[in-house]
Amino acid sequence: xxxxxxxxIIRSGLRSFVRNGWLTVAAIGMMVITxxxxxxxxxxxxxxxxxxxxxxxxxxxxxxxxxNATNEQVIQFEDALKNDSSVYKISFTSSxxxxxxxxxxxxxxxxxxxxxxxxxxxxxxxxxxxxxxxxEKQGNIAxxxxxxxxxxxxxxxxxxxxxxxxxxxxxxxAGVTKKAGWALASVFAAISLIIIFNTVRLAIxxxxxxxxxxxxxxxxxxxxxxxxVFEGAIYGxxxxxxxxxxxxxxxxxFSPSISQFFGIANIxxxxxxxxxxxxxxxxxxxxxxxxxxxxxxxxxxLRLA
Amino acid sequence: MIYFExxxxxxxxxxxxxxxxxxxxxxxxxxxxxxxSGAGKSTLxxxxxxxxxxxxxxxxxxxxxxxxxxxxxxxxxxxxIGVVFQEYKLLPQKTIYENVSFALEAAGMPTKExxxxxxxxxxxxxxxxxxxxxxxxxxGGEQQRVGIARAVVGQPKILIADEPTGNLDxxxxxxxxxxxxxxxxxxxxxxxxxxxxxxxxxxxxxVITINQGRVxxxxxxxxxxx
Numbered sequence: 001x002x003x004x005x006x007x008x009i010i011r012s013g014l015r016s017f018v019r020n021g022w023l024t025v026a027a028i029g030m031m032v033i034t035x036x037x038x039x040x041x042x043x044x045x046x047x048x049x050x051x052x053x054x055x056x057x058x059x060x061x062x063x064x065x066x067x068n069a070t071n072e073q074v075i076q077f078e079d080a081l082k083n084d085s086s087v088y089k090i091s092f093t094s095s096x097x098x099x100x101x102x103x104x105x106x107x108x109x110x111x112x113x114x115x116x117x118x119x120x121x122x123x124x125x126x127x128x129x130x131x132x133x134x135x136e137k138q139g140n141i142a143x144x145x146x147x148x149x150x151x152x153x154x155x156x157x158x159x160x161x162x163x164x165x166x167x168x169x170x171x172x173x174a175g176v177t178k179k180a181g182w183a184l185a186s187v188f189a190a191i192s193l194i195i196i197f198n199t200v201r202l203a204i205x206x207x208x209x210x211x212x213x214x215x216x217x218x219x220x221x222x223x224x225x226x227x228x229v230f231e232g233a234i235y236g237x238x239x240x241x242x243x244x245x246x247x248x249x250x251x252x253x254f255s256p257s258i259s260q261f262f263g264i265a266n267i268x269x270x271x272x273x274x275x276x277x278x279x280x281x282x283x284x285x286x287x288x289x290x291x292x293x294x295x296x297x298x299x300x301x302l303r304l305a
Numbered sequence: 306m307i308y309f310e311x312x313x314x315x316x317x318x319x320x321x322x323x324x325x326x327x328x329x330x331x332x333x334x335x336x337x338x339x340x341x342s343g344a345g346k347s348t349l350x351x352x353x354x355x356x357x358x359x360x361x362x363x364x365x366x367x368x369x370x371x372x373x374x375x376x377x378x379x380x381x382x383x384x385x386i387g388v389v390f391q392e393y394k395l396l397p398q399k400t401i402y403e404n405v406s407f408a409l410e411a412a413g414m415p416t417k418e419x420x421x422x423x424x425x426x427x428x429x430x431x432x433x434x435x436x437x438x439x440x441x442x443x444x445g446g447e448q449q450r451v452g453i454a455r456a457v458v459g460q461p462k463i464l465i466a467d468e469p470t471g472n473l474d475x476x477x478x479x480x481x482x483x484x485x486x487x488x489x490x491x492x493x494x495x496x497x498x499x500x501x502x503x504x505x506x507x508x509x510x511x512v513i514t515i516n517q518g519r520v521x522x523x524x525x526x527x528x529x530x531x
Binding site for chain 1: 354356377380381382383384388394395396397398399403407408410411412413415416455459
């Protein structure tokens with residue numbers, strides 16, 4: 001009994017999907033646009049989130065040792081830093097490595113290399129680089145540095161004064177952008193949901209008389225609703241396929257340059273690796289939107305006189 | 306078969322469509338309900354197939370008290386009453402065959418039984434060749450015959466026809482009336498509203514005249530007189 005009804009509902013939904021013609025095309029078109037907007041903004045937010053994390057990570061701090069600092073003192077200072085809970089990672093750069101890095105960095109600009117030679121000492125100070133979990137929270141680092149500064153072991157940190165102000169600003173902007181990205185994504189998702197709901201509502205409005213007729217010949221509400229809801233599910237299913245078919249090649253082409261620009265992982269690779277989960281997520285989202293839209297849009301016309 | 310007990314219908318805007326109607330329609334009867342536009346004919350039959358509800362009074366159809374019926378029971382009652390409408394009310398996106406089979410599918414009838422019944426009923430109304438056409442490809446008379454096929458395919462005890470010839474020319478109108486008479490002969494109670502004087506006078510059946518929401522006349526072999 002249930003199976004018979006179910007197969008009748010499915011067949012009826014398929015038939016009306018095919019016969020609806022332009023209304024079907026319009027509804028699927030809306031579904032495709034909705035899914036693409038949601039995916040686009042979801043990915044954009046992901047990018048911004050990743051990008052701002054990277055900016056934050058890059059806001060590390062270099063502290064230079066005085067030339068007369070002993071190995072023991074260096075280790076003592078490093079330990080003091082390591083013990084602070086705000087510190088994510090520290091790494092030591094020796095004087096020799098600093099010179100080598102400098103040579104490597106400026107090998108195409110001999111004048112700057114000459115400057116090093118001409119400074120007489122032919123050396124750069126050794127230093128320690130500090131990365132924080134969150135550059136905005138630096139625990140007791142400032143007081144630790146001050147303590148060792150008075151002991152004449154370290155110099156001023158790079159991350160101070162003007163530079164600190166700039167980095168702080170970047171970190172702040174990144175945070176705001178991240179929030180704005182999510183907000184924008186939610187707003188656009190909401191707008192496109194309203195639009196798709198209205199499209200389905202219009203499609204059902206055009207067929208409200210059919211609903212009335214079906215009621216008059218003794219169909220139960222769920223027997224009437226079934227085919228419409230199934231049709232909504234088909235909109236979602238086809239909408240998913242079309243939107244992925246459009247987005248996949250777009251990402252294949254543009255993703256490398258985008259990732260380079262933001263300095264983040266290649267989105268296309270992410271998409272390729274997770275193709276099935278992305279497809280499933282889109283499919284679930286699209287079908288759910290289609291089903292819910294139909295379900296609620298038809299409710300109004302199912303009220304009995 | 307159908308009882309009306311002191312049925313009154315008032316619309317929220319204050320108009321009274323039916324006033325204190327008492328009626329008894331017996332099984333296998335062919336009843337014609339006549340009256341001017343707005344007299345309340347349509348409201349009266351709508352109350353039988355639950356497209357409308359009386360504000361006072363009681364209606365019994367086949368022993369069931371309609372005024373106490375739960376909303377969820379409405380579809381099941383409607384399956385026992387066939388309805389033919391003036392404006393046909395066919396499903397535009399379904400073929401003639403599907404229009405007729407829909408009511409049976411909705412009622413959960415086995416597919417085998419549906420495949421057996423629908424062609425027979427289409428043959429009865431003379432539309433076997435149009436089974437795969439859509440309603441808008443048919444003439445008015447043909448569409449109304451589909452309406453009748455749909456109404457009787459479930460073998461209801463009662464057939465309501467609300468101005469079934471209202472949109473048809475005399476020739477087509479007569480074909481419809483003849484179909485209804487034939488169905489009545491098979492044992493179905495038929496309740497028809499109409500404006501058509503010639504038809505009422507020719508068929509010599511019971512005529513109930515409604516005037517301003519009241520039963521003005523009720524004659525066993527009636528004539529159209531308003």
